[in-house]
Amino acid sequence: xxxxxxxxGLKAGVSIAIGYFPVxxxxxxxxxxxxLSLLEATAMSIFVxxxxxxYISLSLITAxxxxxxxxxxxxxxxxxxxxxTASLNxxxxxxxxxxKALYAFGITDESFSVLAIQKEDNLRTxxxxxxxxxxxxxxxxxxxxxxxxxxxxxxxxxxxxxIALYAMFVGLLVPSMRGNRKVVxxxxxxxxxxxxxxxxxxxxxxxxxxxxxxxxxxxxxxIASKGGRS
Amino acid sequence: xxxxxWWTILGMALVTYIPRAIPLTxxxxxxxxxxxxxxLRNIPFAVxxxxxxxxxxxxxxxxxxGVIGAAAAFGIALLGANVMxxxxxxxxxxxxxxxxx
Numbered sequence: 001x002x003x004x005x006x007x008x009g010l011k012a013g014v015s016i017a018i019g020y021f022p023v024x025x026x027x028x029x030x031x032x033x034x035x036l037s038l039l040e041a042t043a044m045s046i047f048v049x050x051x052x053x054x055y056i057s058l059s060l061i062t063a064x065x066x067x068x069x070x071x072x073x074x075x076x077x078x079x080x081x082x083x084x085t086a087s088l089n090x091x092x093x094x095x096x097x098x099x100k101a102l103y104a105f106g107i108t109d110e111s112f113s114v115l116a117i118q119k120e121d122n123l124r125t126x127x128x129x130x131x132x133x134x135x136x137x138x139x140x141x142x143x144x145x146x147x148x149x150x151x152x153x154x155x156x157x158x159x160x161x162x163i164a165l166y167a168m169f170v171g172l173l174v175p176s177m178r179g180n181r182k183v184v185x186x187x188x189x190x191x192x193x194x195x196x197x198x199x200x201x202x203x204x205x206x207x208x209x210x211x212x213x214x215x216x217x218x219x220x221x222x223i224a225s226k227g228g229r230s
Numbered sequence: 231x232x233x234x235x236w237w238t239i240l241g242m243a244l245v246t247y248i249p250r251a252i253p254l255t256x257x258x259x260x261x262x263x264x265x266x267x268x269x270l271r272n273i274p275f276a277v278x279x280x281x282x283x284x285x286x287x288x289x290x291x292x293x294x295x296g297v298i299g300a301a302a303a304f305g306i307a308l309l310g311a312n313v314m315x316x317x318x319x320x321x322x323x324x325x326x327x328x329x330x331x
Contacts, residue, residue, distance in 0.1 A: 015317045040235050047243035057242060067234055071241035078246045086253035087273035090262075097255045104251040109281055116274035160324035162289040163299035164317050166282055170300070171316030173278040174307035186272050187279030194280040209280045216279065217272035221265060 003120075009130020012118070016110045016131070017138035019165035022158055023051055024139045027058075028146020034058045038147045045143035049136060050108065052205065053077045077206040083214060084112040091115065093122040100125075106132030110165060117172045182220060190216035299324050 024045065031041035036058075044054055053074040060070045085107055092100070092115075103125060107115075111131050115123060152158055176183045193212035197203040203211060262270070286303075287296035302323040307316045 015313045018317055035231055036235065037231065040231055040239070043236075044239050044242070047239055048246050050242075050246045053242065053246060057238070061235075061238075067238040067241065070238055071245055074242040075245035075248075079249055081246075081249040082253055083273060084277065085250050086257060087270040087277075089254050089257045090267060090270050092254075094259060097258055100254045100258055101251050104254040105247060107250045107254075109277070113274065113278060113281070117278075156325055156328040159290050159295055159328050160321045162295070163286075163303065163320045163324050166286040166289065167299065167303040167317045167320035168313055169278050169282045170286075170303035170320075171307050171311070171313035173275065173282070174304065174316075175310075176275060182272075183275045186275035187282075190276035190279035191283035195284040198284050209277070212280045213273060213276040214269075216276040217269045220272055220276075221269045224268070225265065 003122075003124055005124055005126040006130040006133075009127040009132075010134045011130075012114055012127070013111070013131035013134040015164075015168045015171070016114060016135040019110065019168050020051075020135060020138040021142050022153060022161040022164065024142035025146035026152060026158070027051070027054055028143040028148070029150060029152055030055070030058050031143070032147045032150055034062055036061075036147075038144065041147045042140065042144045045140045048074070049106065049139060050074070050078055051139075076204070080109075080206055080210040080213070081107060081112075083210055084109070084116075088112055088116055091118070091121060091123055092128065093124055095125045103128045103132055106136055108135065110168065111135050113169060113172050117176060182224065186216050186220050189219060295324060295327070298327055 027045070028041055031044070032038075036044070044057070048054055056073060056077060057070050060073065085104060088107065106128075111128075114131050115128055118127075146152075153161065173183075173187055177187065190212045193215055194208050197208035197212060198205075202208075282300075286300045287293060289296050289299060299320055303316055303320045306319040311319065
């Protein structure tokens with residue numbers, strides 16, 4: 001099979017970059033109203049690169065919460081990435097540890113989804129680098145821009161673009177679902193469990209995604225191995 | 231903001247990086263038991279289910295944005311469009327919807 005590299009990765013990451021655009025822009029704007037300087041807001045996007053955690057940190061900063069609590073909360077929100085990077089490791093080509101440590105920084109819900117859903121196995125490190133570069137670039141640049149211009153997109157566009165990342169997830173999932181009951185079941189069970197956690201308030205978002213994903217993956221594996229299929 | 235914001239950013243950066251880096255570096259070159267491998271291969275599809283639902287319905291205060299957006303995304307994806315078309319198409323549908331609000 002043809003092995004795709006950096007530029008193919010860039011191309012595969014364009015939908016992430018589009019999806020990050022409104023989210024990062026709003027983050028920059030909110031960071032400004034929270035009192036962060038342009039440098040501080042942009043630094044957070046440069047060094048942390050985690051949308052949900054960054055948004056939550058702003059509301060915690062506004063509430064005057066202690067830094068240690070903000071950091072602990074960030075860890076809890078992002079703990080689900082343990083599961084994603086463990087899964088991604090099965091998908092990626094073996095490579096030097098320092099290279100993997102480097103691109104590990106760029107694994108988000110979105111870059112993970114794009115990488116993990118690719119059809120070929122042994123994805124090249126350069127392909128991952130491409131997907132991550134364009135996503136990260138979008139996140140950092142539009143954070144700074146949001147802070148700089150200090151205004152949001154026209155309301156209708158902002159509202160319309162808030163679907164972008166979810167539409168991307170749908171666009172990644174649906175082709176794999178076609179004629180594949182296992183994939184449909186995996187997504188459906190996780191979706192139902194996550195909705196249950198959401199509506200009952202039993203778990204916060206970070207934990208809910210982690211637990212529902214893991215539970216679904218284990219349940220389907222148990223069913224599949226019992227049925228003698230893989 | 232004082233210097234504490236920089237310590238906060240540093241701390242956030244560290245605790246965000248750890249769950250990303252440990253599995254990718256620690257598991258490199260290690261063969262996991264087949265059942266664990268199967269579970270890990272199941273993760274992407276399960277993650278997508280959990281990332282989409284129920285959050286897709288709550289993208290705006292007005293729930294109809296989420297409902298129409300979700301219907302548009304699934305509709306376009308089921309027609310066999312690629313990811314980019316699904317993304318741009320869903321945005322276009324919602325842009326038209328909000329212009330008519």
